[in-house]
Amino acid sequence: MVRAKKESMRRSTRRLIALAASLGGALLVAGTASAAAINDRANPIIPGPSSEATLQQLLDTLGPINAIDDQSNVALWDNNSGVANATLLFEIAGNQNINEFGMYALNGGGNPILAPIFAGHEGGVITRQIKFTTDGVEIDGDEIMGDFADGFGFYLKNTKTDTIFYTEDDKNGGAVQALVYQGDNETEIELPTFAPGTFDDDEWIIAWEDLPMANADNDFQDLIVHLSNIHALEDVPEPTAALLLGIGILGVAGTRRARR
Numbered sequence: 001m002v003r004a005k006k007e008s009m010r011r012s013t014r015r016l017i018a019l020a021a022s023l024g025g026a027l028l029v030a031g032t033a034s035a036a037a038i039n040d041r042a043n044p045i046i047p048g049p050s051s052e053a054t055l056q057q058l059l060d061t062l063g064p065i066n067a068i069d070d071q072s073n074v075a076l077w078d079n080n081s082g083v084a085n086a087t088l089l090f091e092i093a094g095n096q097n098i099n100e101f102g103m104y105a106l107n108g109g110g111n112p113i114l115a116p117i118f119a120g121h122e123g124g125v126i127t128r129q130i131k132f133t134t135d136g137v138e139i140d141g142d143e144i145m146g147d148f149a150d151g152f153g154f155y156l157k158n159t160k161t162d163t164i165f166y167t168e169d170d171k172n173g174g175a176v177q178a179l180v181y182q183g184d185n186e187t188e189i190e191l192p193t194f195a196p197g198t199f200d201d202d203e204w205i206i207a208w209e210d211l212p213m214a215n216a217d218n219d220f221q222d223l224i225v226h227l228s229n230i231h232a233l234e235d236v237p238e239p240t241a242a243l244l245l246g247i248g249i250l251g252v253a254g255t256r257r258a259r260r
């Protein structure tokens with residue numbers, strides 16, 4: 001009886017190990033099969049054609065990122081290290097001189113608190129450090145008070161009409177104004193003026209359409225920025241997810257060792 005019980009326990013343990021191994025394998029396969037960036041937007045937006053450089057053509061200059069297939073549905077982020085970086089990559093828009101890009105704090109359901117990062121009249125490739133302080137964020141020495149520690153999004157503001165678009169679609173009345181691409185720790189990219197490097201999963205590219213949907217050309221290259229050292233806000237692993245992740249990592253580690 002006791003032996004039978006032990007045997008059955010051993011069997012279920014073996015079954016668990018087998019399950020864990022196959023899950024690890026599945027995660028590994030999912031990891032290698034994914035495209036350049038992590039694609040989890042259920043209904044990707046197809047950017048409109050353009051007489052200027054298209055979003056895809058601009059992304060092609062950075063690395064193998066697919067403008068449609070690699071869209072992420074992440075709209076809010078946080079930062080754990082105290083510092084993040086934003087780089088203005090491209091601005092191809094009639095409104096480029098009046099478009100302002102920045103980050104916003106959620107402010108508990110009230111009007112978001114805006115922290116401008118790039119002013120419209122600025123051109124070329126510029127990198128700014130975003131410093132998270134106990135009271136807010138400091139951008140280029142300017143401190144904006146606000147609860148950025150609880151999560152933030154990014155915005156594009158037309159400083160002439162005061163129209164603001166957000167990375168959260170529901171703040172735009174459901175309209176998608178920003179396409180988001182996350183690194184996958186694998187793809188090699190080369191940002192203008194930077195040395196080539198891996199597109200890590202704490203790195204993001206955000207591509208904006210700067211007009212309301214009704215009269216937009218949907219080219220999503222009106223302002224394109226790169227951000228580093230920020231994480232998806234939803235990325236808080238639950239105990240089960242953390243366990244599975246651990247198994248996945250073990251699987252990856254095993255394979256890496258085996259390849260040596």
Ligand SMILES: [Ca+2]
Binds near residue numbers: 093219221
């Ligand atoms: Ca444009």
Ligand SMILES: [Ca+2]
Binds near residue numbers: 210211216218221
């Ligand atoms: Ca446009």
